[in-house]
Every structure is written in C-alpha cells, then in structure tokens.
Amino acid sequence: MKTSAVVNLLIALFIAVPATAQEQGKSITVFTAKKIVTMDPTQPTATAIAVRDGMILGVGSLQDLAPWLKGSMYTINDQFKENVILPGFIDPHMHPMLGAIAFQTVWITPEPWNVMGHKTPATIGEKAYRATLKKAFDSRDPNAPIFMTWGFSSDTHGELSGRLLDDISKDVPILVLQRSLHEAYINTPLLTLLKTKGLNPNKFKDHLQIDWSKNHFWEDGLFSVVLPFMSSFLLDPNAADPGYLKTRDYLTYNGVTTVADMNTGGTNWELEISALKRNLDTPESPIRVRLTPDVMKLAAALKSPEAAMTLVNQMKQHNTDNLVFNGGIKLFADGAMFSQAMQINAPGYIDGHKGEWITQPSSFVEFARSYWNAGYQIHVHTNGDGGAKMVLDTLQELENDKPRADHRFTVEHYGYADDGTSRRIAKLDAQVSANPFYLFDLGDRYAENGLGFDRAARIAPLGGLASRNVPVALHSDFPMAPAEPLFLAWTAMSRETLSGKVFSPSERLTLDQAIRAITIDAAYMIGMENEVGSIEAGKLADFAVLDKDPYEVGMKGLRDIKVWGTVFRGKVHQAKK
Ligand SMILES: [Zn+2]
Ligand SMILES: [Zn+2]
Incomplete structure (x- = not known):
C-alpha cells in the first residue's frame, strides 16, 4: 500500500x-x-x-x-x-578486431562453442581435423578471395604444413589461424598472393619465428611479417564490419557494456581506429571501448619509440563517449597459452620444447621503463611462470628506481604460476586480469600433454591472489574465450575442466570475488572504477x-x-x- x-x-x-x-x-x-x-x-x-x-x-x-x-x-x-x-558487465581484456577477423573465418576448434545460439562442435584428433577442414573448404563461399579457418591446435589436431594445405587446394589461397591467433599456416597460393602485395621472403629467411619449409608463422613471424600484408583484406570495411557488428551484438547478448581493447594498433593503427569508429563509436552502439595501445607495434610502425609515445600522449584529446583512452598501454612478454609457447620455468615442458618470447626481455625492460617513468598504467601479456618471473623482476627494478603510488601494473592472463609468484605479485602491489577459461579448456589436455597434472591443476590460479588482497578481474581475451562474463565467473569459482574434473579447489574465487571480477574489480583493472x-x-x-x-x-x-x-x-x- x-x-x-x-x-x-x-x-x-x-x-x-x-x-x-x-x-x-x-x-x-x-x-x-x-x-x-x-x-x-x-x-x-x-x-x-x-x-x-x-x-x-x-x-x-x-x-x-x-x-x-x-x-x-x-x-x-x-x-x-x-x-x-x-x-553492465566489463570485459577488461578482449579484441574487437580479432573478433571481427574470427567471425570472417570457419571455426574448427578443439572445444565446443555457442555464439548467440550458433553452435560449433569440438573437433578432436588429426583425422577429424583434416576431414572437417576438407569439408569446410569444399562448402566455402566461392566469392571469398581467401579461405580462412580458425581454431587449429596441434596438441589435438596433429601436424599441419603449407604442403598439406596445398593438397586441399593449389589454386585457392588458404589461411589457417591457430587457436591462439598467434600462429598461422598458409598454402602456396596465399604465399604467392602475399608476394604480390610486397612480402619478400628472402628478407625474413632466417627469422626465428618462421618455418618456411612448412609455411608456418608464429608470434613476430606472424604479426610483423605476414599480417601487415593481410591487414588490407582482413580489415577492409566490407569484410570486417559485419564481424565488428557481430562482436558488438555478442557482447550485448552476454550483458557486457564496457570492454578494454587490449591491443589497439597491434595490426594497423589507422585501419583499426577507423573500424572502431565506424562500428562502435556510433549513437546506436551499446559498447564502450577502453583503448590500450600496443606501444611496441606503434613504435615499429612509426619507426620511432618517441613518435609512438607522442601519439599515445595525444590520444586523450580524441576521446569520445564510446572510445576512451585513460593512460593504459599494452606490452607483451612470453608466448601464447593456446600454443604452449609460454615460458615455463624448470622442469619445463615434458616433451622438452621451449617457450617463446613475444618480446625479448631486453626490449621489454626498455619499453616498460620509458612508459613507467612517464606515468602510464602498464598491462603485460604473460602466461607462463617463466614469463611472470621476467615481468616481475622488471617491475621490481622499476619500483626500486622510481617508486610510484597506485601504478596498477597489470599481469594479463596469468596462465600458469606457482603460489610463490602469486605472493610476489601481492608484495609488488601489482594486479591480475586473468583468463579463467584456460583451466576449463586446457586443463585436461595440458595435464596429459605439456605440463602434467600437478602444474595443469594450477592453470589460472586466482584464489591465492584474492586471499592476499590482490585485485583480480576476469577477461575473455575474446576470441580466446567466450565473451560471457557469467560463464567466466563460473569457471573461476568452480575450477571445473571440460571433462568435469575439479582442479586445485584452493585456487577458487568465492561467488562475491567472481562477480566483483566482472563488474567493479574489472572497472578498477582498467582505471574506470569512478565511471562504471x-x-x-x-x-x-x-x-x-x-x-x-x-x-x-x-x-x-x-x-x-x-x-x-x-x-x-x-x-x-x-x-x-
Ligand atoms: Zn595476450
Ligand atoms: Zn589478448
């Protein structure tokens, strides 16, 4: 009444x-x-x-x-x-551009996906992968200039090479993007096409992250050698915009209103910014994007670290309601979790292979120092305990040389680490934006292959951070994980893997920690806690x-x-x- x-x-x-x-x-x-x-x-x-x-x-x-x-x-x-x-949920690390690219490809993934009700079944094993690839190629869109697929994972899909792709087609260019999007395989027709665009293989014949015998490119070999010659196709408005809009709808579908683009300019600054403006900076767009420039790629593109910092310094002047720069920049340390390219401390990978550096430690320290000294918030992609060690050694050195209050130095992903690393993060006042889907998706596979059960059980270990009052947020890194905050919260709480096993329950987040990690603590992670x-x-x-x-x-x-x-x-x- x-x-x-x-x-x-x-x-x-x-x-x-x-x-x-x-x-x-x-x-x-x-x-x-x-x-x-x-x-x-x-x-x-x-x-x-x-x-x-x-x-x-x-x-x-x-x-x-x-x-x-x-x-x-x-x-x-x-x-x-x-x-x-x-x-509104906050995804503090995803990639609108990679979403737009992934939505242009045929998904053949080692795990099942459900995007707005559209389901992709898991493809397990080499035989199944090759059969699915062949079938997808045969039913391709005949008007598309390149056949592109995403999701290949050698740990279950076996061997791949340019030659195997030539067996599928000697005429139609084929691009196979690895699940991490940090690796790719191409066939001979695509290599020929890229040469006409200006790629000169001789210039890169000794590149350490390219295997020319397999037309296999990873990390810098993909990002700096192949992708620059592909960005004009991949980010062409006709090709990219439907993917951007689908990414936007997908975020709304899952309750997301703010995201951080955690690698702005990683492929092509102008094309990316104009795509964001066309698709997300409009009165109808219900997504706010916090821009986080990839300062090393910018420095490479502008051929000058100083020019990159000048550009970054001026970004705030161009802020709009939906595209916001607030002083956060992105650096990379070790390789991708989905490629088993992260740096793993002793005893290393069971099969003896070595992790990769996306950024060699010496240049990492140099860039981190200049942006630390200039007062920026530094976000660092790092996945293995070896990567985290290098990153935290650097942070400690920077803190010693120039102490900073409220620096919010952010470890991005936190794929695998021991409890000592979590303790050190707490000591150094850093914070963690984690991808808990790693455990759900990779826990079972990496227990068998690569890390063994005890270390796989510590994938995305968040409980030991939260109990030490380290700010923790959950991200999708979409398309690395589904951009579904409630599902990510569930994975961080349950620590269940795809097969239903529970790994290291002591590393669980509580319900309140998990919901905070997709709302207020996610806002804090990207310096927007006063707005959202x-x-x-x-x-x-x-x-x-x-x-x-x-x-x-x-x-x-x-x-x-x-x-x-x-x-x-x-x-x-x-x-x-
Ligand atoms: Zn990353
Ligand atoms: Zn990312």
Whole structure:
C-alpha cells in the first residue's frame, strides 16, 4: 500500500510539471526492477534507479528517490519488473578486431562453442581435423578471395604444413589461424598472393619465428611479417564490419557494456581506429571501448619509440563517449597459452620444447621503463611462470628506481604460476586480469600433454591472489574465450575442466570475488572504477539485465542465468536473438 501511494504521488507530480520538448531530453527515467544488485557495499541491493542524461542520479527504493523527482519531469520504466539488474558487465581484456577477423573465418576448434545460439562442435584428433577442414573448404563461399579457418591446435589436431594445405587446394589461397591467433599456416597460393602485395621472403629467411619449409608463422613471424600484408583484406570495411557488428551484438547478448581493447594498433593503427569508429563509436552502439595501445607495434610502425609515445600522449584529446583512452598501454612478454609457447620455468615442458618470447626481455625492460617513468598504467601479456618471473623482476627494478603510488601494473592472463609468484605479485602491489577459461579448456589436455597434472591443476590460479588482497578481474581475451562474463565467473569459482574434473579447489574465487571480477574489480583493472562497475550516484547508467540474481542462484546456477539485454547510458538494448 505504502509503495503504491508513493507511486501515485509521483505520478501526480509527473502530471503537475509539463515539459517542453527541450526539457524532455533532460527528464529523469526511473528504472524499477524486481531486484537491483548494485555492487556498492554501502547499499548492496535496491529496487529503483533514477537516470538522467545517461548518468545515475540516485539508487534505492522509489520512495528514496522522491527528492530527485519532486518538481522534475520523469517517467517510470518498469519493463524490468520481473528482472534483476546488475552493473553492465566489463570485459577488461578482449579484441574487437580479432573478433571481427574470427567471425570472417570457419571455426574448427578443439572445444565446443555457442555464439548467440550458433553452435560449433569440438573437433578432436588429426583425422577429424583434416576431414572437417576438407569439408569446410569444399562448402566455402566461392566469392571469398581467401579461405580462412580458425581454431587449429596441434596438441589435438596433429601436424599441419603449407604442403598439406596445398593438397586441399593449389589454386585457392588458404589461411589457417591457430587457436591462439598467434600462429598461422598458409598454402602456396596465399604465399604467392602475399608476394604480390610486397612480402619478400628472402628478407625474413632466417627469422626465428618462421618455418618456411612448412609455411608456418608464429608470434613476430606472424604479426610483423605476414599480417601487415593481410591487414588490407582482413580489415577492409566490407569484410570486417559485419564481424565488428557481430562482436558488438555478442557482447550485448552476454550483458557486457564496457570492454578494454587490449591491443589497439597491434595490426594497423589507422585501419583499426577507423573500424572502431565506424562500428562502435556510433549513437546506436551499446559498447564502450577502453583503448590500450600496443606501444611496441606503434613504435615499429612509426619507426620511432618517441613518435609512438607522442601519439599515445595525444590520444586523450580524441576521446569520445564510446572510445576512451585513460593512460593504459599494452606490452607483451612470453608466448601464447593456446600454443604452449609460454615460458615455463624448470622442469619445463615434458616433451622438452621451449617457450617463446613475444618480446625479448631486453626490449621489454626498455619499453616498460620509458612508459613507467612517464606515468602510464602498464598491462603485460604473460602466461607462463617463466614469463611472470621476467615481468616481475622488471617491475621490481622499476619500483626500486622510481617508486610510484597506485601504478596498477597489470599481469594479463596469468596462465600458469606457482603460489610463490602469486605472493610476489601481492608484495609488488601489482594486479591480475586473468583468463579463467584456460583451466576449463586446457586443463585436461595440458595435464596429459605439456605440463602434467600437478602444474595443469594450477592453470589460472586466482584464489591465492584474492586471499592476499590482490585485485583480480576476469577477461575473455575474446576470441580466446567466450565473451560471457557469467560463464567466466563460473569457471573461476568452480575450477571445473571440460571433462568435469575439479582442479586445485584452493585456487577458487568465492561467488562475491567472481562477480566483483566482472563488474567493479574489472572497472578498477582498467582505471574506470569512478565511471562504471557499480550502480551508484554519479556513475554511467550501464546495466546488465538478467532473469536471476547471481547471489541467489550461486555457483551452480551461474551458467544458466539468462541475459535479457543491457542498458547503456540509460538507453535500453534488448539482446538480439
Ligand atoms: Zn595476450
Ligand atoms: Zn589478448
């Protein structure tokens, strides 16, 4: 009775204050919901949020909001009266461009995928991979100039080479992107095509990350030698834009409203920025992108580290509502987790192969130092305990030489590490943005192949960080993992692998830690905790609209929560079915 009396009073107020068309834009919208989980510890739940101009004015019950509504134009939006509202989810490390590229390819992956209801089954074993590849090629789009596939993983898919791809076609160019997107194989027609674009194999004949006998390119051999000659196809607006828009829909489908592009300019600065502007920086786009420039690639492209830093220094001037630079930059240390190219300390990989450096330690230290000294937030891709050691040695040296408060030095991925590494991260005041999907996807396979059970059980070890108060966030690194924050939260909580085994339960996150890791702590990870990540006065009105409260359903129910859509800056966006 009491509530409805207030509503009547509010409706009376609404009638009492007519608005001109101009004022209409400034009027208040009150979103009411069955429950609002704010992620603000001072007021964990609420039932109403007042929003004006995309900003949250107040949170509480409808009654609590009366002071805002008195004398103001407002409308009550109760379309979520059966729903639960959380802060819009934040994916603090993904790749819009790689999503756009992956969506241009045929997926043949070692794990099953479900993207907005479109399912890709797992392909296991060499025979199955080759048969699926042949079938996919035979039913390819005949108008596409290149046949592209993504997902190859030698640990289950066996051998691959340019010659094997020539057996599939001696005329049609074929590109096979490894699951990590840090490796590729091409056939002879594609090599010929790239030569016409200017690739000169002789210039790179001794490159350590290219095997010309297999047309196999990895890390720098892919990023600096092959991709620059492919970016004009891959990022051509006609080819790329549908992929960007699909990535955007996919994020909304999973309740995401803010992402960090954790490698801006890694392939081609101009093409990437213009693609982001066309597809994500529009009034209809419900995704905010925090840009994180790949400063080493920029330095290489501009042929000058100083020119790269000048460009980065000027980025803030170009900020828009949806494309934001706030002082974070990206560096790389060791190789990819999905390629078993991470640097692993003794006793190393069981088969004796060695990890890779994406950036040689000497240049890593040089770049880290210049951006540390200039006050930037440094995000470092590192996957193995050997990679983490080099990165933390560097951080310690930088701290000794020039101590910095609130530096938020961020370890990205944290693929495999021992507890001593977690302890050291706590000591050095660093933070971790982790990919918990590694454990779910790779735990079983790496226990058999590469690391052995004891070390595979410590993939993405987050409990030992959280218990030492290290800020932890969860990311998809999409397309490395599904961009489904609730699923990522479930993997970090359950530590279940694909086969249903539980690995190192002591490294689990609690429910609250896991939900924080996709909301407020994810915002903190990318320096945006004052704007997003919780539902509080003064923050942007970004919400994820769910059918159930994660805190009520707990770990077991997390994966089954359905996302209705999002609210972005106060505007409602229903997920596309
Ligand atoms: Zn990475
Ligand atoms: Zn990444």
